[in-house]
Amino acid sequence: MTVTTVACPLPGTFYRRPAPGQAPFKEIGDAVAVGDTIGLIEVMKTFMPIEAETAGTLQAFHVDDEEPVMAGQPLYDIDV
Amino acid sequence: MAIRKLLVANRGEIAVRIIRAARKLGIATVQVHSRADADMLAVRLADEAVDIGPPSAAKSYLNVAAIVEAAKASGADAIHPGYGFLSENADFAEAVAAANLVFVGPTPDTIRTMGDKAAARAAARAAGVPVVPGSDGIVTVETAPAIAAGIGFPVMVKAAAGGGGRGIRIARDADELAALLPQASAEAQAAFGDGSLYLERFIGRARHVEVQVLGDGRSAIHLGERECSLQRRRQKVWEEAPAPGLPDEARAALCSSAVRLAEACRYSGAGTLEYLYDDATGEFFFIEMNTRIQVEHPVTEMVTGVDLVEEMIRIAGGEPLRHRQADIVTRGHAVEVRINAEDPTRDFRPAPGTVTALALPGGFGVRFDTMLYPGYTVPPFYDSLLGKLIVWDGTREGALARLRAALGELGVDGIATTAGLHAALVRDPDVAAGRFHTRWLEDWLERRPLAPVPQKETAP
Secondary structure (H helix, E strand, C coil), X not given: CCEEEEECCCCEEEECCCCCCCCCCCCCCCEECCCCXXXXXXXXXXXXXXXXXXXXXXXXXXXXXXXXXXXXXXXXXXXX | CCCCEEEECCCHHHHHHHHHHHXXXXXXXXXXXXXXXXXXXXXHHCCEEEEEECCCHHHCCCCHHHHHHHHHHHCCCEEECCCCCCCCCHHHHHHHHHCCCEECCCCHHHHHHHHCHHHHHHHHHHCCCCECCECCCCXXXXXXXXXXXXXXXXXXXXXXXXXXXXXXXXXCCHHHXXXXXXXXXXXXXXXXXXXXXXXXXXXXXXXXXXXXXXXXCCCEEEEEEEXXXXXXXXXXXXXXXXXXXXXXXXXXHHHHHHXXXXXHCCCEEXXXXXXXXXXXXXXXXXXXXXXXXXXXXXXXXXXXXXXXXXXXXXXHCCCCCCCCHHHCCCCCEEEEEEEECEEHHHCCEECCEECCEEEXXXXXXXXXXXXXCCCCEECCCCCCEEEEEEEEECCHXXXXXXXXXXXXXXXXXCCCCCHHHHHHHCCCHHHHHCCCCCCHHHHHHHHCCCCCCCCCCCCC
16 A cells, blocks of 8 residues: 555646536545546646546545645545 | 726736726726735736635636625725626626626626627617628527528527637538537536527638727717737637728728617627628628627727727716717727737647746837736636737838837746747738638648747748
8 A cells, every 4th residue: 555645737726527517537435547537627717637647546635626726736645 | 977996807917907097097996806816917006905715716706796895895986897707797787886886888788688699689680780691599409400501501500698709619511500409509508507509600711800889878989990810719819900901891881880789789888899701702790799898909099099998987987988980090000919828839738837037028119918027927727818919000011020029029938928829920921911811820720830949931
């Protein structure tokens, strides 16, 4: 069990859902494969996907849905 | 009632622009801002600043209650909405009036009519303004095929509640239309809370030409037209006044039609009527009216000598129009290019960040409207417009030469900008000749991707 904290690559607003009212991309405890979408970052009205670069189990989010985030800020923990 | 204290319900370069106009009139200013914008230039320039909420625009610049409350608490007697955000929100204009404050703009009824594409089209037709052949009102999955056949393919499927180029699809034939309708309706419902759709003939090679008007609720005048065909993803990037190559007869017909519609709706304030102009036939068609100041208003100011933001504040304060139509004389040529925090060499990827150094162009005929200052950090939460480089000269050729020189002086260090795109455009032979249409820029970008380092022209 090694928990890795992944930093947000971009500044913007973090979204855990593809659209309002839809289910989140990932819940805590979900299995994550490389390339899976963890969430979206809205940067200047453009939505960029945050894709997993390592596989594992999602342990925690450090940023809430629809909250601002800075580049380099811890975004989520993954158990690899 | 003359305005004494004006609250600016916007951000970025337009907030700076409004503060400057107010200050010239001796009006005190209150700048509202989100928590991410506490150090923006407009906050530094304004007499007072009020924090109205978190970075998210929905919780700050779109928060009607917080903005009205800030106006009341600061003793402001008027609110200028700028462009975007709440500028074309009739409910906001109503809330401002209900709080006994002046809204710098037209009446809520006018905003509502012009904000509903089908209603705006009906108003234009009633005023004798040509509209694009299309469905008169909302279509359904059942009625659309016959109506589309009557209009002629290709047709555009548009969301009645859309705007800013959003919610538009093109169907080339009946099969495409049938496939597209349910999806377009669902998307419009999700994006705008209203799934209503209407149809319009798709005009392939058109110019986007728009007319600036000012009205005081009794009479209206026009201040000539702007050419805004250079667009990417339906966002304008380069604007000019007057429109190059527009025959005088077409110009006169276009501008007088705009005045007819403005007077018919007893328009008050600054507004813009957008048209498609078909070079081949000389026909023009009304698309929509924007009931606010527009990003590209400075090119009109440069050729007419009229400060549009000052005039809209004066009108909101109860003054009648200060100019008659005969007083408006356009002189020379102006070009504006939008400097956005986007990297044109990487598919216009957004580029927020800190401006480490800033070199601004200047001199005769050069104007730079911006919110930038050295050390400013451009936040990631809002649109990418950083500033507008505007040049004027006696001729279009002279204005382009001045633009080339001014772009050479402009230096924004620390973040990527679209300045390089404009440096390439200003050297393009089609641009120099004014030979372009609304899809020209996207074709040009596809043919000729911008290299990270400026290269010599290779395209014919």
